[in-house]
Amino acid sequence: MNRTGRLIMFGISAVALAAVLVKGFAGLPHFGDYTGVYGTVINGIGVTERHATDLVTALNFDLRAFDTLGEEFILFASILGVVLILRELREEREHPHQEEAEEHSFAGASAAWRALALGLIPAMIVLGGYIVLHGALTPGGGFQGGVILAAGPLAVFLAGRYLRMKVVAPQPLVEAGESIGALGYALIGLGGLIFAGVFFKNFLPLGTPGHLLSAGQMPLASIAVGLEVSGAFLVGWTEFLDQAMVIKEQG
Amino acid sequence: MHITALPFAVPLMAAALLVAVRHWSPRLVNDAVAAGVGVAVVAMLGILLARSIHAPIAYWMGGWRPSHSVTIGISFSIDPIGAGMAAFCAVLVTSALVYSWRYFEGADGLFHALMLIFMAAMVGFCLTGDVFNLVVFFELMGAVAYALTAYKIEERGPIQGAINFAISNSVGAYAIFVGIGLLYARTGALNMAQIGAALDGHHADALVIVAMALIFIGFLTKAAVIPVHFWLADAHAVAPTPVCVLFSGVMVELGIYAIARLYWTVFAGPLAAHAEELRAILIAFGTATALWGAVMCFAQRHIKRLLAFSTISHMGMFLCGIGLLSAHALAGVAVYVVGHGLTKGALFMLCGVLLHRFGTIDEQDLHGRGRILRFAGVLFAIGGLLLAAIPAVTVFFGKSLLDGAALEGRYPWLPAVFVISSMFTGGAVLRVAGGVFAGWGRPWAGGAAEQVAPAREEYDEEGISRDRTPPLMIIVPAVLLAAAILIGLIPGAVPGIERAASHFHDHAAYVGWVLRGGRPGFAPAATTHVEAYDYLYAAGATIGALALAGLALFGRPLRRRLPAMLLRPLVAAVGGLRELHSGHIGDYIAWWTAGAALLGGSSLMLLT
Amino acid sequence: MLQIAALTVVALGGLAVVLTGDPLRQTMVLGIYGLGLTMLFFVFQAPDVALSEIVISTVGLPVMILLTLRKVRQQQREQARGKEDDG
């Protein structure tokens, strides 16, 4: 179909789909008067049974931990897909133009900019670590903290030294870290099966709510997911950086 | 120590391990680990299947049992149909891994890890009892499938096929997310049994119907039903052969399985009053798909695309079977899915042999060159006959159950649709067998000229010696075809599936054994026997298929004498139909919106 | 009141993302749209979700999109240079 035919057909069916959606949404309870029962039950037992104060992370890592296992492996498989799709072929050579990649200068990349970027790195590592570790207590968790942790080495690239970033986060090591994180999370589930009889059942002491080492397996799961997510995003970014900065088509 | 969660967890952990050591592990280790894990999963699922036949298993993850009838955790609700489907997925993945033992440049471990994650996703999809978990595995399957489709990045086709596949299925997944949001708002539950129990008392209002329409259009996108099927032919034509085996063999069928599971656990209660209208809607979509797929199948010259359209046609038949909303039809679909999956998997593997030996999959290029692969040719012809449902084969038993259920369900014309689509799809495969492997008649001049380019492998990655086909690439399809023939003949198999289907069909018992546990009281299942007219339909389909193949190969003089007045509108119609498959992702999503609006609108109008 | 404001910002932001023509400008608009979504999640009392949305839509995706655009522009320059040599 040519473009106009496509837009006409889409126009008609979009209006019809919008009407169907609105008719369906009309049956929803009014915004704000939540009649659900699942949420209230969770709010009730979350702190008492698992000593976790951030119930979203409690749900994420313990009550519905099986969803998170699927979610982690969606991230893991997608990053494997990115590596598979952007892998180099025989006709492409990775020849970093030593001078270009080393000191590529952004518009206005001055020494001040580089100092600021390098200054950011420790702050990001500490913030990411905090969010990962305090997943079960305050908002945040393995995933959010993991991305911030991955942003640390990325700041090295912002500071203008891409090749130095590859030293800080070498590809095979990061990839191994990512898969160990994913494996770690699955092993927590297996640990539940071995020690507590049921897959993903909590087998660690609960500790007192509000303390760092509380809520049983949640801190451990948070660390595993944080490791995997930071590894995954680093691998993903490095793949795209390789394509943009380094790989040149031979032909 | 319950092994219920292991068939899902073990492949994931093996995949993570494979990637962790992929830079240092030799090729043979990857192959051995992947195939070993596959066999282990098949064994575990066999045990689960045996246990679930004895009594269905409700396994609550994390030990979170439902407390005062509110489900907190996620459950694996395993009944014989679910466990059987999961075992079937594992068998196909293992056979695909064994088939690609040395044939495949494994991209150092990535391919094997993705295949293991693919198996885990499909096994989880079949066993889970939680509707959100279903979508998570739907996305996991999707993510792995997009990456595997674009495996041969040095050619143009795989990139376009993967993009169309990814965008179409993602939009479908978002529709399911919206549907789940609506169901959660109404029932406050995510477990299928609890949603069903909450909806049972009430009449289906607009919200439930729109939620059903959105969830069904999402799964119909995965099951490649008209008008959201366009992505399938592109993805199948370019994916590497072991991956095609899984796409056509079982991944597409999981869409139909999900619709059946959701209807009988969630929507059977509220929609009981309007079952008749829902039956009409589903059968309308199914018949259109069966006929559209069959006609397109016969008009292809790219053999993998031909098999892809044959899968679409069979998806239409399966949807008609589910649409009949009866236990017998469900049993027929279950048997038919097993027979079709094995046959289609074997046919794709034989395509892999052709592609590996000659570097092209275009029917006209290969005309007569397949003679040296005599055994593969015989297998291909057997596959074609199996698709045409010759009597006393698994596919035949499935079709006879379907025909019986169609007559019961006051749809007497439905068996005719089944016969036509089997005739066309079987005929097309037999035409390829005759033309390519035996060199009969003239090369098939049909099909679009633009199709030749993607059929030829532009870039020879492996560069390994192409004059000898590794033996495994012939043995595995032979084993699959033998299984496709024998499963129907095993005495206890088909009646067992019928009993399992009637248990699957029983809504109240499902809610009972999932939420409250304990042994369900199932109604006794009446098993049918094959009637005379089943043989009639099967014979008709087979003879028709052979006639069509003969007409295509030898019928050039006969075609010239046909009155031009009859032939021109037919050719124009097929041409117009083919024009719609434009490969442009904007078209596909426009058709998707039209399909969603059509299903939503018709359900709203008919079911309230 | 705050919810109405956040919802209108998100609705207009979505339209702006869809209507912007040039991919580079669209990436910027997507970043702003991500901020709008973060505000909406914050107003809907969902801090975890707001945190992950802001992390993804300001750091996660734009890095990849901008690098893709840079690679695409590089290839266009090479193709143009390739045509000049042949032409």
Place this chain on the structure above:
Amino acid sequence: MSFLPFAVAAWLFVAGLYGVVSSRNLIRTILSLTVVQSATYVLLLGVGYRHGGRAPIFADIPQVSTAVDPVVQVLVLVDIVVEATVTALLLALAVQAHKRFGSLDPNDLRTLRD
């Protein structure tokens, strides 16, 4: 006000689809796909909201105070991860598409057609 979030969700869903259908550049298609997905966030969070409810974090507030539904937030969290990963995969495909086809316009992706 009681229907606005759901109206915005339907609006984003259809606007995103328009972006996908009408785009002439693969990257615009991918970004419009994220708009379609954000419709599910708005709907899910709108469903789980409770008037006067607080965030389900009981670090500092007593546990009995009314809180918003945490389950919906977990669903949106998983949704956001899915969006990030599928977009990364599609961007990688877009890079390869430009390398193989020389352009990002879906009209030029013409190898597979019937």
